[in-house]
Amino acid sequence: MTALVYVFKTYFKTPIGLSGHNGLFWVIPFIIGVGVVKKFGASTYIGVLSGLLIGAVGMSDEGVIKFFEWAALGLTIDGLAFLFKGHLDHIVVGVLLGAFGNLAKGIVNFSLGIFLTPNAHIMVFGFAPAMISHLVFGAAGGVIAAIILNRVRHVGFQRRSQAKTEPPIG
Numbered sequence: 001m002t003a004l005v006y007v008f009k010t011y012f013k014t015p016i017g018l019s020g021h022n023g024l025f026w027v028i029p030f031i032i033g034v035g036v037v038k039k040f041g042a043s044t045y046i047g048v049l050s051g052l053l054i055g056a057v058g059m060s061d062e063g064v065i066k067f068f069e070w071a072a073l074g075l076t077i078d079g080l081a082f083l084f085k086g087h088l089d090h091i092v093v094g095v096l097l098g099a100f101g102n103l104a105k106g107i108v109n110f111s112l113g114i115f116l117t118p119n120a121h122i123m124v125f126g127f128a129p130a131m132i133s134h135l136v137f138g139a140a141g142g143v144i145a146a147i148i149l150n151r152v153r154h155v156g157f158q159r160r161s162q163a164k165t166e167p168p169i170g
Contacts, residue, residue, distance in 0.1 A: 020134030023102035031145035047074025076104035089150035098142020106134035
């Protein structure tokens with residue numbers, strides 16, 4: 001899922017110009033990861049690795065400090081997934097996980113910008129619209145992730161103990 005976040009960040013560029021609009025893509029691997037693994041910490045793990053990977057390869061101006069944004073995204077999704085355990089394939093839960101996960105990433109990004117930018121007072125004027133767009137696009141990504149999880153759940157994969165073993169040929 002970390003590699004998928006990297007691919008989304010590299011190849012899915014939407015020329016909208018709104019802050020947080022790519023959260024539509026970024027929250028999908030996080031929600032699917034925690035929905036498939038079904039363990040607390042799965043999304044945080046994806047976030048930590050994504051932040052380190054994106055920071056280490058130079059995809060951001062801030063470098064490895066981006067780690068905190070991605071870790072916040074994963075930790076928020078993990079916390080909410082723990083509350084809605086077993087219901088991650090519902091659309092409303094996907095909206096909540098995606099919206100608040102992307103919002104957490106936006107808040108950490110904004111906070112880091114205030115601490116690292118000399119003209120931080122200028123950033124305050126764009127805070128509300130940026131956070132609203134983080135919520136909206138994160139929610140849209142959460143809907144997509146919930147639909148994918150719903151389809152994966154209904155496929156009915158066999159467990160390893162249920163699979164028939166065939167004798168080797170030869």
